[in-house]
Amino acid sequence: MLRVEDLSFAHAGQAMRYRFALTAAPGEVTAISGASGSGKSTLLDLLAGFLTPLSGRIDSDGTNLVPLPPESRPVSLLLQSDNLFDHLSAGRNVALGLPSATAKAIVAQQVETALSEVDSAGLGQQTASTLSGGQKQRVALARTLVRNRPIVLLDEPFSALDDKARVATRELVKVLTIAHDWHTILVSHHMDDITAIASRRYRLEQGELVIED
Amino acid sequence: MMFRALGAYRGNDAAAIAAILLIGTIIAFVGLPKLFERIANAAR
Amino acid sequence: MTILPHRPARIAAAGALALAITALIALVLWSIFSAATDQASGAGRVDIPHLLRMTSIQAGLTTVLSLAVGMALARALNRLRFPGRDLVVGLFASAIVTPGMVVAFGLLSIWGRSGWINQASNALFGVSIGNPAFGLSGILFAHVILDGAFAARIMLARLDAIPQPRLKTGQSLALSARQRFSIIDWPALRGTLPGLGAIIFLLAFTSFPIVLLLGGGPANQTLEVAIYAAVRRDFDLRAAVLLALTQIGVCSLVILIASALAPIPTSLGPSTAPSWRDGMAARLLQAAVLILCTIAFVLPLASVLIDGVLGGFGRLLSQPAFWWAALSSPVIGTSSALLTLVLALTLAMGRGATSNSPVRTILGMPAFAYLAVPAVVLSLGFFLLVRNLGVAPALAAPYVVILGNSLLALPFAMATLGPPFEAIARTRGKLIRSLDLSGWRQFRPSNIPSWAKISASCWRWPSVSRWAIWASLLSSARRISRPCP
Numbered sequence: 001m002l003r004v005e006d007l008s009f010a011h012a013g014q015a016m017r018y019r020f021a022l023t024a025a026p027g028e029v030t031a032i033s034g035a036s037g038s039g040k041s042t043l044l045d046l047l048a049g050f051l052t053p054l055s056g057r058i059d060s061d062g063t064n065l066v067p068l069p070p071e072s073r074p075v076s077l078l079l080q081s082d083n084l085f086d087h088l089s090a091g092r093n094v095a096l097g098l099p100s101a102t103a104k105a106i107v108a109q110q111v112e113t114a115l116s117e118v119d120s121a122g123l124g125q126q127t128a129s130t131l132s133g134g135q136k137q138r139v140a141l142a143r144t145l146v147r148n149r150p151i152v153l154l155d156e157p158f159s160a161l162d163d164k165a166r167v168a169t170r171e172l173v174k175v176l177t178i179a180h181d182w183h184t185i186l187v188s189h190h191m192d193d194i195t196a197i198a199s200r201r202y203r204l205e206q207g208e209l210v211i212e213d
Numbered sequence: 214m215m216f217r218a219l220g221a222y223r224g225n226d227a228a229a230i231a232a233i234l235l236i237g238t239i240i241a242f243v244g245l246p247k248l249f250e251r252i253a254n255a256a257r
Numbered sequence: 258m259t260i261l262p263h264r265p266a267r268i269a270a271a272g273a274l275a276l277a278i279t280a281l282i283a284l285v286l287w288s289i290f291s292a293a294t295d296q297a298s299g300a301g302r303v304d305i306p307h308l309l310r311m312t313s314i315q316a317g318l319t320t321v322l323s324l325a326v327g328m329a330l331a332r333a334l335n336r337l338r339f340p341g342r343d344l345v346v347g348l349f350a351s352a353i354v355t356p357g358m359v360v361a362f363g364l365l366s367i368w369g370r371s372g373w374i375n376q377a378s379n380a381l382f383g384v385s386i387g388n389p390a391f392g393l394s395g396i397l398f399a400h401v402i403l404d405g406a407f408a409a410r411i412m413l414a415r416l417d418a419i420p421q422p423r424l425k426t427g428q429s430l431a432l433s434a435r436q437r438f439s440i441i442d443w444p445a446l447r448g449t450l451p452g453l454g455a456i457i458f459l460l461a462f463t464s465f466p467i468v469l470l471l472g473g474g475p476a477n478q479t480l481e482v483a484i485y486a487a488v489r490r491d492f493d494l495r496a497a498v499l500l501a502l503t504q505i506g507v508c509s510l511v512i513l514i515a516s517a518l519a520p521i522p523t524s525l526g527p528s529t530a531p532s533w534r535d536g537m538a539a540r541l542l543q544a545a546v547l548i549l550c551t552i553a554f555v556l557p558l559a560s561v562l563i564d565g566v567l568g569g570f571g572r573l574l575s576q577p578a579f580w581w582a583a584l585s586s587p588v589i590g591t592s593s594a595l596l597t598l599v600l601a602l603t604l605a606m607g608r609g610a611t612s613n614s615p616v617r618t619i620l621g622m623p624a625f626a627y628l629a630v631p632a633v634v635l636s637l638g639f640f641l642l643v644r645n646l647g648v649a650p651a652l653a654a655p656y657v658v659i660l661g662n663s664l665l666a667l668p669f670a671m672a673t674l675g676p677p678f679e680a681i682a683r684t685r686g687k688l689i690r691s692l693d694l695s696g697w698r699q700f701r702p703s704n705i706p707s708w709a710k711i712s713a714s715c716w717r718w719p720s721v722s723r724w725a726i727w728a729s730l731l732s733s734a735r736r737i738s739r740p741c742p
Contacts, residue, residue: 050425070533071431082422087444096430096440147430214582225568230579231362232565235355235558237586242354 001025002151002183007056009046018042018207020056024200026150026181029174031194033187034204040187043204044153047185049073060151060183073151076144080156083140084128090115090139091124097147114142118172134165141172145180152177154186158193170197264610271607271620274600278623278664282630285638292641293498303483303496305503312462312479313507315393319400319461320454326401327408327453328446330550332438333543334409335416336535345551346413352406352554358466360399363557364390365470366564368398373560391473399467402554404457409550411453415445424533434539455515459508463631480504484633494637501634508629589655593662600624600663601670624667635661 002024010017018039024030034040045051047058049070058065065073076097077083084093094111102110115121118138123131131139137157144152154173158166174197177184188194194201201212218227334346367373368390375385389395419441427441468479478486480500487496534540573579601624608620627635639661643653 048425048429050428070425070428073429075429077426077429079422079426082420083426085423085440085444088440096432096436100433100436143430214578226573226576227362228366228561228564228568229570229573230565231359231561233570233583235359235561235565238354238356238359239351242351 001059001061002185003057003059004047005057005059007046007058008054009042009051010054011042016207020046020209022202022209022211024151024183024185026183027178028199029177029184029186029197030200030202031186031188031198032202032204032209033189033191033194036189038204039207040189040204041155043209044155044185044187047151048075048077048153074149075151075153076147076149078137078140078144078152078154078157080159084131084136086127086129088128089124090120090126090128090131090135090142093128093139094124094143094146097143097145110146111142114145115139117145117176118142132165133161134169137161137165137169138172141169141176145176148180150181150183152182152184154184154188156188157186158188158190166193167196173197264606267603267606267610268616268620269607271604271610272616274603274607275620275623278600278626278667281664282623282626284642285635288641288645289494289498289501289634289638293494303487303493303500305499308478308480308483308500309503309507311477315396315400315468315477315479316458316461316464318393318397319404320458322397322401323404323408323457323461324450324454326405326550327412329546330405330409331412331416331446332442333547333550334413335442336540336543337547345547346410348551349406349554350410352403353410355403355558356466357399357403357464358470359561360402360557361395361467361470363559363561364395364399364402366560367556368395388473391471393477395471395473396464396468396477399471399557400461400464402557404460405550406554408453408457411449412446415449416442419445428533434535437533437535452515455511458511459628462508462511463504465632480507481631481633484631484637488633488637497634497637501631501637504631504634505629508631512625512628585655589658589662592659593666596659596663597666597670600667601674604667605671605674621671624671627664628668632661632665635665 004020004022007020008017009020016039020043022030022032032040032043042051046053047065049065049068053066056066060074065075084090085096088096091108091111094114095107098107098110111124112121115124118141120135120138120142123135123139128136128139157173158170161169170193173184173186176182177197186194186198202209203212204210214230218230330349334342334349365372368388369375370385370388372390375388378384378386390398423441427437432440462479463481464479465481465485468477468482469485472478472482480503484497484500484504487493487500535543604620604624608617611617611620636657639653639657640650643650643657
């Protein structure tokens with residue numbers, strides 16, 4: 001279980017003080033919606049460790065994540081864009097999710113398995129810059145698979161995709177979340193994405209999360 | 214002027230000119246753009 | 258397809274100006290050629306292959322060392338956060354306008370025969386370390402101080418412009434310092450290297466005051482200094498023309514190759530704070546690089562200030578020549594900056610108004626041609642032109658200096674002004690057309706701040722060549738009155 005308990009934060013020079021509290025269950029997509037500037041990305045940055053809260057706790061199966069730096073948190077990220085390093089092949093991008101000491105044969109096998117699971121088996125050798133928006137997000141999801149971290153943070157991951165790719169990618173996110181017991185937090189301002197895959201929904205209002213039925 | 218001072222073995226003069234040149238450069242590089250930006254901000 | 262605003266007047270004005278600049282280049286070169294043809298003496302005394310070899314070695318080494326130092330320094334500045342960091346970044350940025358002869362003078366007062374190091378070494382151990390500030394080592398040291406800092410500032414802007422999502426992804430993947438460099442930093446930096454390398458090569462290739470002060474004799478002469486010597490010492494115009502043609506040829510080649518490889522980088526973007534720190538070992542190395550570079554950059558400048566203050570300004574202040582220079586320099590500088598701004602605005606606005614590639618080249622080439630023309634050659638050409646017109650050189654000197662400075666600063670001002678103008682034309686083209694806005698209506702009060710900001714950044718470029726070439730041109734203006742028969 002992922003529990004965010006009374007997590008407070010304020011940006012320097014801004015009067016707005018955020019107070020976040022939420023619960024996310026494994027195998028479920030938890031959605032956060034809210035107007036632009038309501039603090040959705042701030043919440044994700046706090047969860048990922050890019051921002052330090054003033055107080056509060058992020059509890060993941062009994063461990064407080066707040067003192068941990070971003071790279072040590074059990075978290076994978078999927079952003080709207082720039083998820084891949086354009087000059088590397090799709091396969092190498094996926095391989096970055098594995099520890100650098102992993103044997104080459106194991107890397108190759110895990111990359112291939114992960115790419116197959118996201119229906120991108122033939123893309124391993126292709127340079128990331130030549131991939132379409134949907135393919136890029138799939139490759140980034142394959143990297144999330146090999147990283148094997150229980151919390152997956154999605155920041156508007158479908159916004160840059162066309163309708164077809166959007167539906168396919170969000171279905172893939174749902175399937176993977178269930179299959180791998182991820183605690184998936186989806187930040188989006190598109191209600192159709194949220195209603196399609198979220199089991200639990202929160203709305204950000206005046207710096208606080210309000211649960212929706 | 215600095216070259217001429219050096220050529221005439223007037224090291225002290227050359228040093229003083231070099232120092233003035235350096236101060237002038239820093240003022241021109243830092244001060245003028247700051248002044249322009251201040252004018253720009255005031256016009257907003 | 259990009260829709261550009263309809264601005265025939267801007268294109269016409271830029272076209273007329275480009276034509277005038279081209280005519281001026283032609284007149285200047287023609288003056289030199291005709292004077293050289295009239296001259297009976299030959300150019301037998303100049304050893305062009307030797308000069309070319311020495312200049313290329315010096316410029317090549319300067320380029321490689323400056324890029325390496327610049328990259329290490331930019332990385333250190335990008336990673337480390339400490340009180341006074343903005344001041345240090347600003348300090349290295351000021352290398353762009355720090356006069357070469359000030360650095361050369363500073364190096365002499367530290368490393369020279371009677372410099373600080375020799376005095377300390379003599380006092381402590383009774384031995385002298387010689388004169389490392391003279392010769393190739395001194396020239397390289399002075400060039401790398403200035404050009405390395407310049408390279409660092411340009412590369413820092415690139416590193417600071419790396420998209421935040423990419424850094425977040427890298428950090429969440431726990432990339433090591435080495436992986437971070439090869440996967441994130443290097444792709445951002447490598448695009449700047451050909452253009453930046455070409456600029457540094459050209460700066461070193463055409464270096465004048467540093468080589469003159471620290472060259473230590475003909476063995477380390479560059480083409481630019483050889484042209485100066487040929488004109489000033491021997492008034493051998495044939496030799497000067499041959500040397501100038503060689504220099505123009507090499508510089509043009511470098512510009513052509515560089516422009517084919519990559520755009521010339523000029524961006525000096527804001528420095529943003531990254532949240533991702535490297536490991537302790539990498540940070541210690543970066544701190545060491547930063548401290549060493551800061552000492553190497555600050556020490557010569559500090560020594561100039563200290564020597565200047567200790568030497569006393571009294572004798573200098575009593576000289577009328579000083580007051581003449583002190584008063585005329587700001588006037589000439591300001592006039593050059595304003596003229597540069599007008600010329601660059603006209604050309605940049607014209608280029609921004611058309612997407613026709615040949616027209617854009619025609620409007621840009623004359624300005625960029627001055628990158629290849631040595632300052633000494635320009636001064637000489639102007640002098641001969643003025644003399645041919647029957648005007649007294651001393652009377653024309655201030656105007657020639659202002660015009661010469663502006664023309665030499667034009668490529669840098671164009672490179673600074675061009676991209677914002679083109680961005681405005683491209684991103685707002687449809688809007689401007691649909692609203693049928695004329696060019697002048699964009700200069701409404703609401704737009705003044707952005708124009709003023711652009712102009713503020715442009716002000717720095719005239720200073721670049723103004724202060725760096727100030728001595729060269731100002732002394733040329735005086736110099737040209739000497740060999741006058």
